[in-house]
Amino acid sequence: MDDTSELFSISIAVRELAELSRREGGLSSPYYGGISGPEGIALHREYARLAPEFFPGAEIFLEYGLSGSYAHSTLPYNLQVKGRCDTIAVENKEITLIEVKSFRGSTRFLPKNGDTVHWAQAKIYAYLLGQSNFLTTNDITSDKITVALHYLSLDNGELITHEQRYSYTDLKQFFFSICKYYLDTRMALILHRERRNKHNSKASFPFPDLRLGQHDMMREVTAAIRDKQVLFVSAPTGSGKTIAVLYPALKAQAYGLNENIYYLTPSRSQRTVAEEALALLRQQGFLIRAITIRAKQSMCAQPKYFCDKNKCPYATTYFERLEDALTEFSHKQDLLPDDIFALGKKYHLCPYELSIDLMDSCDLVICDYNYIFDPRIRWSDKLDDSKHRYTLLVDEAHNLAERSRSMFSAIIESKQLEQLKSILQQVTVPDDPSLKEVLVAIEELETLLNSYSKALSNDAGDDVKEAFVKEHQSLGLFFTNNFYATRKIPPRLQSCIPRLNFKLQQFFEYFREFPQREKANTIRFDLLHFQNIAEEYYDETYITAVRCLTGGKTALSLLTLDASQHLTKTYYGKSSVVFFSATLEPFSYFVSLLDANFKIDKPEVLKLSSPFSKERRLVIAYDEYSVRYRDRMITLPGIADLILEIVSQKPGNFLLFCPSFAYLQQFKNYIKQKEIPEILDIIVQPAGMNEQQKEEYLRRFTSAVKDRSLLGLTVLGSLFTEGIDLKGDALTGVIVIGTGLPALTPEREILRQYYQAKSGLGYQYAYTWPGFNRVTQAAGRLIRSPEDCGIVLLIDDRYSKPEYQQLFPKDWDIFYADDKQSCLDRIHSFWSDIESTSI
Template identity: 30%
Template structure:
């Protein structure tokens, strides 16, 4: 039996013909891509008999496969004598003088495939193939034409398919083995935990029906396996072909890797790949993607196909270490290598931004691939603020002043464009008497100036032979990416945004600020079969459904805690921790914490709403020389420092006490597992409200204006989520017991009390 392999022309030829080096991290927005305006301008010049955007397809048998190749050619031109010409249009920021007929073989390959399709379908013995390059700034064009016989075209396409076939054969062998292994795969634990089967069933049902699921499941239930296992099973029944496991933190990424490893030990054969951030996985001390500076960038595309075949042919679980090993073996950039390998993997573990961020998402996914893909969004409560950042953008005056100075004698176009942007910022500072300026409209003039800057910077960067010093070129490259993002966000701007400026004598900063990310999350996630949003703290669920873009028919499930009330002792200390009262409450709070630590041996985590408050209580705590060991979180901790912090929480009976001081919402308040006697108690000081500031107040005012409780949306709900996450560190298994202390008088107010989980309601109130 021949197996049908559907492949788009562009994907096919890019796989076979890609070659050369990574070019300094610069990938132009318009360089050598189908620019809509350029296409339309050329297509308007076509004659009455000519056609545009013509769908073509053909079948090419090869070995045990039948390759079904399809795509749309830009133009089908018919001369007066009946001669057919296939026209392929490419827009570019490069100067046309730098493009010859043989500069980009991949473009000829794409056009030849279209020509072959047409020749076979219409029995044409010979036809012309034309490449039309359009310079995006000047709109000048340059054409190359060659004539080929049908037999030549068929031989060419057969050769292309032959070079693509090893990749297809490898994937076919793998998927046959994968599906067989999934069919016989049992749940990889002796039994389901309480509530775990319900969550797994809800995940499978949501995937089967093609809807979103918003799942709140308590800490310790095993959410990772409860979401991954049913998704793997859905893959085995043909509902899916792949999944993305999305998370914001390295530690939760590791949990997903461990889940796949456990299933592999039970017989699963599946490609699971982890994408690690460039700054972490880069082999160089400083990131520099210029081929002259990096041997892994030089000739990258000449070696990457072989590297992918090698890794996917020999590995299933491809974490950072595996990716690095094969990247070194084949001398390819490990970050770009992981991105390219991700398109062939069954499961991809990565950050949220690879799907939702318009700047860095995996762009080469086709509509059909999305329809066969599920998104598993771990710790989904984090996505609200993360997506606000993804859909916001800012620019600073100082960058353009520096570029104006650096490019004055290097590139007139860049100089003039940067000067115009800098002048805009100067005018804004003169016109605005306040430190902040807030507008409900997009800054149209600035966006136009930035678009011009992008074009000028793109031309300079695409030229590849800058007269500027490397540091200056690096500054331009960074500014280019920031400017491109600003323009992208400007095109997304609607009533859910504001524009605000921070203005001082030294700097002017303009920010396009997304207030409500729900619409854009819905748009960026459109086309995927199912989204599974899960967390221990999706409470209140209506808030998270609203902010994460739920549709009316999407499902919600809430799993009760599997642990008994006897495992948790809850104490409420109603001191005011409000900013204005901290000096007064500091003494009794520090004294209580000292008595607690010295009266009950064990390991404790004390959580505070800010570093300043934590340090203030820590200093007071230490003045009495308590007979306890302490460890203090600080900002910008390295991975080694984080590991040492957690390693201090040793398991076993201890006569002495360890107290870890930490901040709510930080790296130690969620996603960490201190099981058993590694953690005896947790103290949460405050209700976690974000610090009052300009952005939070803008969010508050927006939601007030739209008929929702702005203070809750901007402050209370995000703050109480931090409280729930911090408290969730305590009881992680059926054997765990511990003490939870809530310090704040607002926990006695119904508005805050109703946001606490049911298992925290049986509490003792103590007065100092």
């Protein structure tokens, strides 16, 4: 080895280095592997207990830490390799080094002579051991070592062993060749990062002037990254927040403060905004290799295979062509989903898996929240690696608060169990005991669900209900029509889900081929997630809920009321995080939902003012009408008449946000009977609108006819509440009917009770604040650029109450109106002022 003292070092784990030896084969996951998690700890203990039996008389070393380095004269880097080998046995001055792996199912599925990657791992450890002082300390003189793989069955403790004897010279050759391969294949990346750092440390901001607040935002983002802190930023539309987080994050990366940046968004449109900001920065001289990750279902090139990786031709020989595809994109800066899809098609590689493999060479990843926070699909290998320094930039962070509740919740429906049963019943081995056992376990769960639905049914007699209440009282029962919830998991459920999963696992291990296996597997994953939530997450923030659905079906859920602890654990102490959004009001609400440690850590918060002129937006709180559920039908005619007058007063385009689809229908029916003003066109959002319908709806706004008004009916909280950008004359008015309160459901009521007990602010947490956030989101559709102008009309008498007055953003100058004429007069004078200033 050469002198490495002057060289820049790259660290790599033995396990990761060994993975490079898998340069053949496909994506189907082996049914054996390393030991991890609680099961692994137990198995390691068991192996440690058994080791003296396997090596009688030997001195045993367990979990032995080893490290070493590699350098080559042609490469300007030195590779530092580290890891812990499972077991070393020393007997009669001879060493056996053992890698222990676990497996389930039949031994016939194990690779005949051991897995290539496991051999590579063991051989690397053996080489590192030879380089350490272990040999001299233990007085070993032999120039050879026995390397072994031990596969221990998780089902029955059966042990399968493989052994080979190597000289240290052979091991050195192996180690050098795999390290050189690693450095060679990663040179492009290493050189890119070097160049990137040089360029990006010098590149300047893409605009000559900073917008109001951008300087503060960039300073705080830099500080958060440097100090690995959490930062919350409320930055209204137009403050240039995307560039104001990306620019300092890329600068910090150039100065070595983080390795990777994850830009997280809830929607595709937000991903496009980030891609456009990166394009601007590249024009300014930034070198940024960025990838946008699109969901698997949109990246699948062979949907007919239902992701059966043993059959899909884009998966079966994946590793054989992967390197060529990676090389083709090695110099590309913007790795966009459509291009990756085309690359996958060209090389016959699964486009989704290819995007994940390309990600390793990128400086910045644009993706959905799920990949970072959702325990089902989180990239744990990367994100939980303590050596990995990264930054999370969470755009539209108000969405994460609600979404995190569903990420850490689980649901199983009775119809899924029926489907699973029907698939398995068609497997052509009816007498197989493992199939019978699975079917019995499914039926056990079905019986339990049936007992719930029987008690919840409208037809249930009082005696059935009373017996049910009595049985579940001790679990903290909440019981209403068609719904039941407890604060604990009922003991029968706690035992029958793991039993079913265990039986399913055994069945799936032995039966690798049967019709609709992947569909059954999807249901199995839902059941596993359910068990995972029950065992790893379920705490005092959870309820177990059962709801009767239409057609006699039942849904069983483990719902978290407060995901903040679990969410915070995903990033706390691991990365810096910037949560930013145009609407993070009230701050205390969002901070408490997104950062469970806020009381101790006191994260930085930054609130920017809108850079747009207040005079170009008129906000009216119209309090003549109540839109409370009980009053809606009484006040609808008056509200509809008011709106028809406003939209006819002056040609323009209006989005009307109704409190629900039912209200929207009633509104539509009411105005149908009216004489619609000559200049007015009306369009209506259908429920379950698809992407094409959405585009058509928006196109009506961007191509509206001059001197006519357009009224687009939609629903608060639906897909037009955020993520749409109607600039200039495309939108001149936003009308919101009601305060956006979420629907009254038993789950909401329990949520209210939970926060009432926790903070005394139950109603605000469950209703007022999430509702008002939708209102501010809807209002935020109006002003998208300095040239935009228009009116925001909020209709509900609650808007003039102090609790709402406190919530209004400081840069909203509210005009309170309680009668039609004063409202119309104010709108008229607003437009006169606008016209006079634009002459």
